[in-house]
Amino acid sequence: MLTQSQIDSYHRDGYLLASGLIPDSLSAAAETRMWDLMEMAAQDSATWSRLPDGAHEFSESRGVVIFNALQDEDLMACATPAYLAAVSQLIGESVEQHPPQTVHTQNLLQQHTEPSTPRPHIDGIPKEHMHRTFPGPYRIATLVYLSNIEPGGGGTAVWPGSHRKIRELAESDPVRYEYLFDFNKDIPSLDLGDPLIVEPRRGDVLFFQHLFGHNGTANTLRRPRFMMRYFCRCESCFTTWKKTEEWGHWTP
């Protein structure tokens, strides 16, 4: 599904933004479903700033609307055979027998903030999890976008090659950096170079590795940004990165 040069760039840069794994008809249907869940009308911008009653969580500081464990067919259909094949190629192990089971959203509402320089984080921060830096909470993370993202509309900041420098720092002091919670505090002090802000199209997928520096950016536009990650509740995923009472991140 992916070319050798895409696979090589994932290993070299720590991330890969891929198009074409989710056919347009499927991502369009998923976007439509997301508008419904958000209790918004795509054609009526007056509905776009309201926090949906059905949202499971809302983070005011990031403007992020979270739904957990959605099982809607139109959303799950985005975990296509091509998507699963791509994940398998990137981790070098078949995941077809272990597909994701539900969806977790990170939809961004408009924020009235001044543009600011993004700062990198690595995943696995929340203190309650106390994730160990090694092996970490996952091998690969995938973000599936259901919006066409314009500049200023909540693209994702990525630091190409950051996984190597971050790993070097972690390995330089395994005791001090045993836990991601402590380690994350020192990440911004590293010189990781300038970030790229990726502005995916609907149906694009961003893959990145454990210890890859990235972050969300504020959505300063009216149109909400839709993005989802996957959940699973098998024994292995649930113990690797528990997110709710019943669900963990899909961590193939």
Ligand SMILES: O=C(O)CCC(=O)C(=O)O
């Ligand atoms: O919202 C984004 O663009 C990135 C969110 C993020 O950091 C994550 O899902 O790990």
Ligand SMILES: [Fe+2]
């Ligand atoms: Fe993250």
